[in-house]
Amino acid sequence: MNAPLRRVAISVLVLFTLLIVNVNYIQVVRSDELRNNTSNTRVLAAQYDRERGAIVVDGTAVAESxxxxxxxxxxxxxPQGELYAAVTGYHSLIYNNSRIEHTENDLLSGSDGRLALRRLADLFTxxxxxxxxxxxxxxxxxxxxAMAGLExxxxxxxxxxxxxxxxxGMASTPSYDPTRLSSHDPAAIREYWEQLEAADPDPRLNRAIDDNYPPGSLFKVIVSAAALQNGLTPETVVPAPKEFPLPNSTRVIPNYNGSSCxxxxxxxxxxxxxISCNTAFAxxxxxxxxxxxxxxxEAFGLDGETFEIPLLVQASGIGEVEDDAALAQTAIGQRDVRMTPLQxxxxxxTVANDGVQMKPYxxxxxxxxxxxxxxxxxxxxWREPIxxxxxxxxxxxxxxxxxxGSGRAxxxxxxxxxxxxxxxxxxxDVADHNWFMGFAPADDPKIAVAVFVANGGGTGGDVSAPIAGDVMQAYLDGLGD
Known part of the structure; x- marks a missing residue:
């Protein structure tokens, strides 16, 4: 073989070798990455050839094929659209899936290892x-x-x-209709997606777990727990001035509307x-x-760590506390304190369950x-903070x-x-967030609830407390049926 032919043969051999290496790299090394890529609709389309499992609430399918x-x-x-969207998520030909549709995709699609025998039986039958x-x-x-209260x-x-x-219950507003993202019309799916993209606030967020917010006076329960653990009692008399001067600062912490406690x-x-006295807790x-x-x-779970339910829950925590002025603000749930509604x-x-925190699911x-x-x-x-x-x-x-007091509603x-x-x-110049957390009945707790209203413009007592009362009553009424 002369030199030119040898060079051509070697070049072809090298190209074939590179091709084989590339094919193996794609099929072996990058297979999972490509299979799970949200832009890869081939696997998702193949799933439409089989009946996807249902997501069920109290015997009724809230997501079905x-x-x-x-x-x-x-x-x-x-079938119930916006009511459960924050939990179910969507299963879309264009935008893949989210929430439970995502975390439980293997089971819902039938590829879960626990269904292997079922798949084998399908082949034979x-x-x-x-x-x-x-x-x-x-x-x-x-x-x-919950959704009615948040309307x-x-x-x-x-x-x-x-x-x-x-x-x-896990409700978030505004919400959206996942059915419109799960149609077989790509143009309609993209049009609705663009509407959601342009919306402010984003309806696709689950505000119960996707973000954390300053909790305000909810944090006083945790400060109270620390006080009780360190020898105080509910009857211990504490200072409660009209204003609390922040250490090494010209600023003061007032009580609500400048009132005296x-x-x-x-x-x-x-x-x-x-009465949620700010100065006393500062x-x-x-x-x-x-x-x-x-x-x-941190014992209650404000430890800066995410966890899963199986949906991912953002971290809650108190942030950095640089000095006593920051500590006073932290003690009333301001400064860098952040909490998800789930937290x-x-x-x-935890208070309702004799100090034992059960892992949420x-x-x-x-x-x-x-x-x-x-x-x-x-x-x-999960934990036993108190x-x-x-x-x-x-x-x-x-x-x-x-x-x-402040929670009468x-x-x-x-x-x-x-x-x-x-x-x-x-x-x-931004309206306050409004919160309520609680449980009922107090002597035999059956339900604990937290209500968060972003920039509600009032107080937790007049905005969020009535919603919490309605939610708790709805559940207790059901127990009596």
């Missing part, structure tokens, strides 16, 4: 393959009351079973929480010190296509908030409710 006569055999639909069902912990009455505002509601950690300038701790925070407050906050519900649920069980249960969630103790005795004292104080006739309001400053 229905047969069609088109090229794609099944169409994903969400000729039965059409199908995905499994995901059964959520949500309660329809709670979800409906017209931007906010979130989370409700928990304090004894198990099961999430009974007590004519004497001091009051029992239970009264300070009942001083109490400094007296306790950063270490005790941070330790208690607020967990704080209330959204999925009750998963089922094979024939509805046999293949996995279920067992309640799990003793049962301190939880009892906090309950007494939080009952006073609803019976006698959360009252339920014939039921003793425990709670705490919060009104958090955001920035100058």
């Amino acid at each position: 229905v047969p069609t006569d088109g090229r794609l055999k099944y169409l994903r639909q969400y 000729g039965r059409d393959p199908a995905g499994g069902d995901v059964v959520l912990t949500l309660d329809p009455a709670v979800q409906e009351a 017209g505002v931007t906010g979130a509601v989370v409700a928990l079973d304090p004894s198990s950690g099961a999430i009974l 007590s004519p004497s300038g001091e009051q029992p701790l239970i009264d300070a929480l009942t 001083q109490l925070g400094i007296d306790l010190g950063e270490d005790r407050i941070r330790e208690m906050a 607020a519900a967990l704080v209330a649920a 959204l999925i009750d069980q998963v089922q094979a296509p024939d509805l046999t249960v293949i996995d279920s969630t067992s309640p799990e103790e 003793s049962a005795d301190i939880a009892d004292q906090l309950t007494e104080m939080m009952v006073s908030v609803v019976a006698n 959360a009252r339920i006739q014939g039921v003793e409710v425990a709670g705490k309001t919060g009104t958090a400053q955001v920035s100058q």
